Amino acid sequence: MIQDTIQVVPADASLGAxxxxxxxxxxxxxxxxxxxQQALLDHCVLVFRxxxxxDDDQVRFxxxxxxxxxxxxxxxxxxxxxxFIISNVKENGEPIGALGSxxxxxxxxxxxxxxxxxxxxxxxxxxxxxxxxxxxxDCRAAYDALPAxxxxxxxTLRAVHRHYVDEQNLPEPTLHPVVRQHPQTGRLSLYVxxxxxxxIDGMGRQDGDALLNELYEHMDQPQFIFTHEWxxxxxxxxxxxxxxxxxxxFPDEQRxxxxxxxIFGEEVVE
Numbered sequence: 241m242i243q244d245t246i247q248v249v250p251a252d253a254s255l256g257a258x259x260x261x262x263x264x265x266x267x268x269x270x271x272x273x274x275x276x277q278q279a280l281l282d283h284c285v286l287v288f289r290x291x292x293x294x295d296d297d298q299v300r301f302x303x304x305x306x307x308x309x310x311x312x313x314x315x316x317x318x319x320x321x322x323x324f325i326i327s328n329v330k331e332n333g334e335p336i337g338a339l340g341s342x343x344x345x346x347x348x349x350x351x352x353x354x355x356x357x358x359x360x361x362x363x364x365x366x367x368x369x370x371x372x373x374x375x376x377x378d379c380r381a382a383y384d385a386l387p388a389x390x391x392x393x394x395x396t397l398r399a400v401h402r403h404y405v406d407e408q409n410l411p412e413p414t415l416h417p418v419v420r421q422h423p424q425t426g427r428l429s430l431y432v433x434x435x436x437x438x439x440i441d442g443m444g445r446q447d448g449d450a451l452l453n454e455l456y457e458h459m460d461q462p463q464f465i466f467t468h469e470w471x472x473x474x475x476x477x478x479x480x481x482x483x484x485x486x487x488x489x490f491p492d493e494q495r496x497x498x499x500x501x502x503i504f505g506e507e508v509v510e
Contacts, residue, residue, distance in 0.1 A: 244271040248279045248286075255378040255483065256466035257283040264291045264301045264475060273304045280305070280359075281425055284483050285376050285466055288475040291363070295320035298363055298475070298501055305359045305477070306503035326362070326498040328490075341492040346377060346460070346484045347435035350504050352403040354414050357480040357504045364474045365497040371490030376466045379429035380482045382459040383419060394430070395419045395510075399452075402438040415441055417510040422481050429482040430455060431508065459484070 246261040257279060262272050280286055293301075299322045302308040311324035318325070327337030349357030362374070383391065397418040403409050418440070420431040434456050440448035468476060478485065490496060 244269050246272055246275045246279070248275075248283070250283060251285075251466055253378070253466040254381040254464060255284040255376060256287070256468070257285070258287045258289065260289075262288070264288055265293055265297045267300065268304065276304065280477060280479055284378065284380075285468075285476065285478040287468060288477075289471065289473070291473050291475045293363055293473075293475060295323045295499065298323065298361065298499060301475075302359075302361055302501040302503065308501045308503055309505070311500070311502060322501050324500040324502065326500055327496060328492055329366075329495050329497055337497065339487070341372075341490050341494075341496065343489040344487040345433075345435040346375075346456070346486045347433045348431065348480045348484045349502065350480075351416065351431070351433065351436045352401045352409060352414055353504070354410070355505045355507055356401075356416075357502055358506045359477065359479060359503040361475060361477045361501045363476075363499045364470045364472055365499060366495045367470045367472055368490040368494035368496050370494070371488055372470060372496050373488045374468045374470070374476070374485055375488065376468075376478060376483045376485045377459050378464045378466070378482070379431065379459065379484060380422075380427050382461075382464045383428050383430045385464075386458070391419070391428075395428075397443075398441040399432050400438045400441055401436050403436060413438075416508045419510075420481065421509045423506070423509050425482075427482065430459060431481075432456075433484045435486075 246259055248257050248259055250257045299308055308322040310321045325337030326339050328341040329336050349360050398415045399418050401414045419428050421428055
């Protein structure tokens with residue numbers, strides 16, 4: 241008999257929760273899907289431990305939240321094109337995936353696109369013995385903690401988002417509101433990040449950079465951060481709209497292989 245209930249244990253942070261009671265290698269019931277969807281809206285980041293997933297299993301679970309698509313960055317030929325490999329491992333001198341072993345600063349996936357990342361999923365196949373943690377920032381709580389006058393001012397601003405590799409960018413600059421609204425919950429959150437936000441539109445660089453740095457310092461406070469210590473067979477799903485995340489560095493001689501799926505193509509709501 242299939243249990244139709246899941247267990248959601250919130251993390252000791254303003255976001256993040258661990259989910260039990262479901263085997264993602266099997267199709268979920270309608271009740272389980274609804275509960276997981278609601279848990280994601282409530283907690284923004286969900287951790288599923290001890291999942292033994294094939295590529296097809298991960299893609300099937302991703303479809304509970306929308307249609308997974310092939311990542312915009314090209315990778316070597318693979319059977320399941322919706323899987324994007326994140327790894328520092330090389331075979332015959334060639335990387336099998338992307339993003340290496342260095343620190344990847346806070347970002348919201350694909351924010352340099354007009355219709356950026358919505359939902360991302362990451363499945364751990366191999367992990368290093370030290371480093372490589374992922375941290376998420378609750379950009380809702382960070383916005384809520386600002387004075388009302390500053391909140392109102394920030395809602396009038398837009399920022400330009402650009403990828404640090406220029407060939408990844410579209411010819412026209414991508415602008416998003418500094419404060420975005422979640423289309424399902426209605427909550428407002430800050431939507432700028434140090435990795436992919438270039439500058440504040442219409443503001444001098446000195447003043448704009450000062451404002452962005454002030455926001456980044458505010459957002460990077462312990463009360464807004466959830467840190468995940470990876471274990472093999474962890475599956476983590478997160479909502480990019482109210483969060484940003486970073487990957488901490490790890491020794492390059494240690495192997496890390498993660499499979500990512502993603503949903504994107506939703507316009508940013510002001």
